[in-house]
Amino acid sequence: MPHRDRLRPVDLAREHGLSTQAVRNYEDEGILPTAPRTPHGFRQYTPLHAQALRTFLALRAGHGHQDAAAIMRAANTADHDTALRLVDDGHARTQRDRTTLDQVAAALHGLLTDDPPTPARPLTIGALAHQLRLRPATLRAWEKAGIVHPDRDPTTGHRRYPSDAVRDAHLAHQLRRAGHPLHQIADAIAHVRDAGGVGPLHQALDDWRAALHQRARAMLAASGHLARYLDLTDPAEAP
Incomplete structure (x- = not known):
């Protein structure tokens, strides 16, 4: 792994004002992809993990923690169909809520x-x-x-x-x-x-x-992050 691509938990945490334990927990929950370890057992994160964390936090703002986590787990297993279906479900719920409001x-x-x-x-x-x-x-x-x-x-x-x-x-x-x-x-x-x-x-x-x-705007913002992350995790794009 090139040195410039090596990131520590604290590097990911600082960007979002999180604790390093929160970052580790997200990996343990499958929200972040599994990070390789050094011979001494230290996690080695990459720009992929950084984008995963940005994507999850953006999704959480629009879809809530549970659905955002489910979307990320699907993306991390290259199950993009499920990830996109979950996103569609979130938009459909928002539309139903808007209809009820009207x-x-x-x-x-x-x-x-x-x-x-x-x-x-x-x-x-x-x-x-x-x-x-x-x-x-x-x-x-x-x-x-x-x-x-x-x-x-x-x-x-x-x-x-x-x-x-x-x-x-x-x-x-x-x-x-x-x-x-x-x-x-x-x-x-x-x-x-x-x-x-x-x-x-x-x-x-x-x-x-x-x-x-606010929820709809957060969903729109999250879509851009998710699109970038799905490009990174698409098996068809792998070298």
Whole structure:
């Protein structure tokens, strides 16, 4: 190995502000290719390892640690098909998240425009079905899909829909009329609940959209690093 191509763990670590132990751990986990050892057992890294570390850290910023590690392990075994499929899966998840965000934003606008009534006390399943012009069986199906969560009367066991469940049902009704499947509606309603209601959801949506933009840009940056690394590890390019 030419002397100029010999790198120590500390050389890789310094570039990214990591510890040398972190670099060794990445090799042990298969994120970096196995480094040759000196007769005394010291690791000898190369520019290939340096590019592997740059690629992993860039991928981690966009795809998360677990998926980035899986992509690198595939690349390090020359399984480029799997590596690229994992990248495609990450982009597809981001697109699904963006679609869900758009659906929530559109439904939220409609919900605020329609201003659904807030019941003074929990509604029965029949009363809520009448309000939405649905069959009670539809509300039960939505409950099974995780879209609405009614309470139960402790005496009779009958369903009771408090104000937040009524809100979720109105929001679900609008999404359903727009033709969205139940699993997408369940995701949208979950974001409303996580935000603490419709009002706080405005800021949550802005934060969510900003996070998606950041993730997508990180994925784009990672693609360049990965393309260079795949060129280096492509068996067809080997001398």
